[in-house]
Amino acid sequence: MEIRFTLNNQEVVLDVNPSMRLLDVIRKELHLTGTKEGCGEGECGACTVLVNDEPYNSCLTPVINVLDKKVMTIEGFRETKEYRIIADAFASMGASQCGFCTPGMILVTHALLKKNPHPNEEEIRFALAGNLCRCTGYQAIVNAVLKISEENK
Amino acid sequence: MIKHFAPTSLNEALDILENNDCYIMSGGTDLMVQKHVSSGLLPKFDKSVLYMMNIKELDYINQDDKGNIHIGATTRYVEIENSSLIPAIYKEVIKEIASPNIRNMATLAGNIANASPAGDSLVPIILNDASLILASKNIERELLVKDFILGVRKIDRKANELIKEIIIKPQELNYFYKKVGSRKSESISKISFLGAYRIENDLIKDLRVALGSVYIKVVRSLEIENKYKNISSKEIDDAQFVKDYLALIDPISDQRSTKEYRNQVAENLLRAFLLELKGGSK
Numbered sequence: 001m002e003i004r005f006t007l008n009n010q011e012v013v014l015d016v017n018p019s020m021r022l023l024d025v026i027r028k029e030l031h032l033t034g035t036k037e038g039c040g041e042g043e044c045g046a047c048t049v050l051v052n053d054e055p056y057n058s059c060l061t062p063v064i065n066v067l068d069k070k071v072m073t074i075e076g077f078r079e080t081k082e083y084r085i086i087a088d089a090f091a092s093m094g095a096s097q098c099g100f101c102t103p104g105m106i107l108v109t110h111a112l113l114k115k116n117p118h119p120n121e122e123e124i125r126f127a128l129a130g131n132l133c134r135c136t137g138y139q140a141i142v143n144a145v146l147k148i149s150e151e152n153k
Numbered sequence: 154m155i156k157h158f159a160p161t162s163l164n165e166a167l168d169i170l171e172n173n174d175c176y177i178m179s180g181g182t183d184l185m186v187q188k189h190v191s192s193g194l195l196p197k198f199d200k201s202v203l204y205m206m207n208i209k210e211l212d213y214i215n216q217d218d219k220g221n222i223h224i225g226a227t228t229r230y231v232e233i234e235n236s237s238l239i240p241a242i243y244k245e246v247i248k249e250i251a252s253p254n255i256r257n258m259a260t261l262a263g264n265i266a267n268a269s270p271a272g273d274s275l276v277p278i279i280l281n282d283a284s285l286i287l288a289s290k291n292i293e294r295e296l297l298v299k300d301f302i303l304g305v306r307k308i309d310r311k312a313n314e315l316i317k318e319i320i321i322k323p324q325e326l327n328y329f330y331k332k333v334g335s336r337k338s339e340s341i342s343k344i345s346f347l348g349a350y351r352i353e354n355d356l357i358k359d360l361r362v363a364l365g366s367v368y369i370k371v372v373r374s375l376e377i378e379n380k381y382k383n384i385s386s387k388e389i390d391d392a393q394f395v396k397d398y399l400a401l402i403d404p405i406s407d408q409r410s411t412k413e414y415r416n417q418v419a420e421n422l423l424r425a426f427l428l429e430l431k432g433g434s435k
Contacts, residue, residue, distance in 0.1 A: 001157060001159065017157065017195055018157045018159055018202075018204060019157060019178075019188075019195055019196050019198070019202060020195055021185065021196070024192070024193055028193055037192055040189065040192060041186045041189065042182055042185075042186060042251070042252075042254070042255055043252075043339055045252065045254055048254060051257075054231065054257040055253065055254045055257060056254060056257055056258050057182075057254045057255065057258065059185075060180075060181050060182050060185040060186065060255075060258065061181055061185075061258065062178060062181050062185060062196075062204065064157075064159050064204045064206070064207070065180070065181060065204065065206045065207075065258075067159070067207055108253075108254070126253070127253055129252050129253060129337070129338030129339065130251070130252025130253050130254040130255065130338065130339060131252075131254075
């Protein structure tokens, strides 16, 4: 089936099975490996991408569900100034260690800040609840987002 | 042969279902897990698949002149959470389902059709007598969700039907909701409990209890509820009330919890609900 969508601001047309996981389309068909696969069942959030600015778990998204939509992965987001702000805050607060969860954490952070530029700690924890980190233990990540929230004031 | 259909209108979908027995896929958050094989491989289906999410006409929440709220089949949890039309109790329950990412993808219709005994949205849906519309090419029928769900992953859907919308009623009850899971976010319930009541002039005019994850489907008993109506809450014998409900449930031990734990927590939640009903502290 021919499936058309926008990936990182560029139009993509693929002839693929509509049940193919968006994650496999991104990593195996389009060779963008910034999006990670952790659990493969929608619990860890390592595979998070933005679909029309909302975080989706790409491991559970059949590619047909992004037909005519805008998909953003960490590779596309890396080119923006918003990325630089979030990446600098994560670096300065020690919010990334092994880095496996970081692409998902950064994209969810961006989606949150776009809707709510000054989130408090509770709102940050609520927004990041679908992304697991096994290294830093969340506090450093929450602190990084809080830092941006403060600086946005 | 397994076929994949991605209709863009309801009529197109219903035409397809006349001639094809299909899995109906919405957000994919249950089916894509159930049919997953391995990283890099396609999910394995044993029959054809119809994908719902490109049917834009079913993405709506609106209210009719009787005050009932209609939720289209492709409306996602995130839209329900953010809609001013949706009663607070549904939002409270939905905010504790899975994670924000999942709620951006998953639909209420999908959670109902999945018919898991641990489906959290089913608890307020069944307690509040919500119904749904099943559409096929030539006819639509409305039935209560409690009658639509027959057992574990068993639903009263014919092969040519799909859920078109869910209809919920506006409610003026006091609610007591508790979900018990191993962590705050992303947990599948060990047990979920929703109690509701309305008291007028010290008499209980409405009393309802629904329990999830303790039986093959959500447990609710009109018989028990009626027994405790039109009396003062002080007249309820706590031990008898607990006994009435524990006789109905039959929890299992699984990877999330044990039969004994679920029975004990069900009793504790029933007693906590009675404390609130009788005006005690929560």
